[in-house]
Amino acid sequence: MISVEEARNIIHAQAPEWGEERVLLHESIGRVLAQPVVADRDFPPFHRVTMDGVAIRYEDFKRGERNFKVVGTQYAGEESRAVSNPGECLEIMTGAMLDASCDVIVRYEDVTFEDKSDGKWAHISDEEVFRFKNVHQQGSDQQTGEVLVESGAQIHTGIVAILATVGQEQVTVRRLPKVAVVSTGDELVEVGDTPQAYQIRKSNVTMIVASLMRQGIACQAFHLNDRVEELVRELPGLLEAHDVLLLSGGVSKGKADYLPEVLESLGVQKEFHRVAQRPGKPFWFGSYGEKAVFAFPGNPISTLMCFQVYCLPWIHQQAGVPNLGLTAVLMENFVFKPDLGYFLQVSVSHEGGQCRATPVQGNGSGDLATLAKVDGFIYLPAGQMVYGKGDVFPYYPLGL
Ligand SMILES: Nc1nc2c(c(=O)[nH]1)N[C@H]1C(S)=C(S)[C@@H](COP(=O)(O)OP(=O)(O)OC[C@H]3O[C@@H](n4cnc5c(N)ncnc54)[C@H](O)[C@@H]3O)O[C@H]1N2
Numbered sequence: 375m376i377s378v379e380e381a382r383n384i385i386h387a388q389a390p391e392w393g394e395e396r397v398l399l400h401e402s403i404g405r406v407l408a409q410p411v412v413a414d415r416d417f418p419p420f421h422r423v424t425m426d427g428v429a430i431r432y433e434d435f436k437r438g439e440r441n442f443k444v445v446g447t448q449y450a451g452e453e454s455r456a457v458s459n460p461g462e463c464l465e466i467m468t469g470a471m472l473d474a475s476c477d478v479i480v481r482y483e484d485v486t487f488e489d490k491s492d493g494k495w496a497h498i499s500d501e502e503v504f505r506f507k508n509v510h511q512q513g514s515d516q517q518t519g520e521v522l523v524e525s526g527a528q529i530h531t532g533i534v535a536i537l538a539t540v541g542q543e544q545v546t547v548r549r550l551p552k553v554a555v556v557s558t559g560d561e562l563v564e565v566g567d568t569p570q571a572y573q574i575r576k577s578n579v580t581m582i583v584a585s586l587m588r589q590g591i592a593c594q595a596f597h598l599n600d601r602v603e604e605l606v607r608e609l610p611g612l613l614e615a616h617d618v619l620l621l622s623g624g625v626s627k628g629k630a631d632y633l634p635e636v637l638e639s640l641g642v643q644k645e646f647h648r649v650a651q652r653p654g655k656p657f658w659f660g661s662y663g664e665k666a667v668f669a670f671p672g673n674p675i676s677t678l679m680c681f682q683v684y685c686l687p688w689i690h691q692q693a694g695v696p697n698l699g700l701t702a703v704l705m706e707n708f709v710f711k712p713d714l715g716y717f718l719q720v721s722v723s724h725e726g727g728q729c730r731a732t733p734v735q736g737n738g739s740g741d742l743a744t745l746a747k748v749d750g751f752i753y754l755p756a757g758q759m760v761y762g763k764g765d766v767f768p769y770y771p772l773g774l
Pocket residue numbers: 557558559561562574575576577578579622623624625626627628631653654655656670671672673674676739740
């Protein structure tokens with residue numbers, strides 16, 4: 375049996391090339407850029423007015439001029455208007471393009487207007503005037519051709535704004551895998567069905583599909599009964615059509631636990647079977663060329679833990695998504711005697727800049743009702759019996 379760390383290393387050594395794809399900008403958050411984002415224009419693209427007020431020439435102000443004749447008004451979205459003579463000004467709005475004939479904006483707060491027989495005049499009371507005051511100068515942030523976002527960055531809300539500004543309605547991102555999520559077991563019925571006394575509804579595949587869909591990972595649920603012929607008949611097609619196969623159930627020691635044998639007979643290379651951990655000891659993992667096969671132990675908490683702890687971080691790493699490396703502080707002493715890595719179900723609170731984890735007592739890996747109180751798992755490594763209050767452990771939140 376291998377350790378948790380060895381299992382993780384073996385999984386992460388599987389490094390398929392999933393390529394790239396184009397996605398709509400609106401659907402790009404969380405995806406990883408497979409292209410740099412380049413400025414198609416200067417940022418800002420023109421001398422952008424930053425305060426509503428009047429546009430004057432610094433030269434006039436320096437000469438001692440404080441009264442300016444208003445020769446027009448310019449709004450954002452209009453072509454720039456010039457002042458032609460010394461001592462003239464324009465009323466101008468935030469976001470407007472400043473003409474080369476002006477170089478200072480005086481805020482309305484620092485201007486008083488007077489209507490005279492020869493027109494409207496502006497008196498300026500701002501004494502701290504300098505060239506390009508209240509002007510966001512063209513190209514002062516970035517210039518045309520500069521790389522604004524490097525390839526490999528994960529797209530967040532702010533990067534969407536940058537992509538929109540440079541006119542990318544679609545964006546090239548790292549492709550995510552196409553995943554088949556397969557429940558196995560004769561006792562399972564659909565979520566919408568009424569089970570017989572000896573049946574249960576399919577919770578495992580449902581939670582996995584929901585989690586993958588939330589992350590924009592294309593997936594489809596399938597079901598196979600505990601029959602060798604059915605497994606042998608259906609699995610090759612599923613392997614061909616997908617990048618990753620996630621199976622739940624059928625990997626332990628029971629008389630209907632055929633998966634390890636069948637997968638090997640189909641040419642899937644067993645990378646490991648059984649990990650020194652609780653829950654999820656019977657976890658099986660294999661490879662088929664570039665494809666990965668995760669066969670999770672069927673108990674709901676085991677499937678959930680193995681999916682969250684091993685599978686999702688691996689998909690993220692392959693897709694270039696940074697690993698958050700979260701940790702949590704254990705809030706009470708916890709005793710676990712077997713020499714196994716333990717994934718402890720916890721509830722967490724965030725206080726004083728810390729993520730604080732309190733153990734949640736459940737009835738083992740079949741007790742999924744307890745998940746209502748659980749926020750995630752913390753990983754207590756093998757090789758000790760008492761895990762101390764105040765110690766910090768890796769934390770795997772649910773729901774990502
Ligand atoms: N003699 C031994 N028996 C068992 C061992 C062992 O080491 N020796 N390991 C136990 C552990 S630990 C686990 S975990 C389970 C793993 O079982 P399998 O992977 O073979 O899964 P199944 O036998 O098919 O089912 C187990 C359990 O999980 C329920 N299940 C399965 N799929 C789903 C699903 N999609 N949704 C909801 N629930 C599901 C299934 O009904 C069973 O109750 O083996 C122990 N036995």
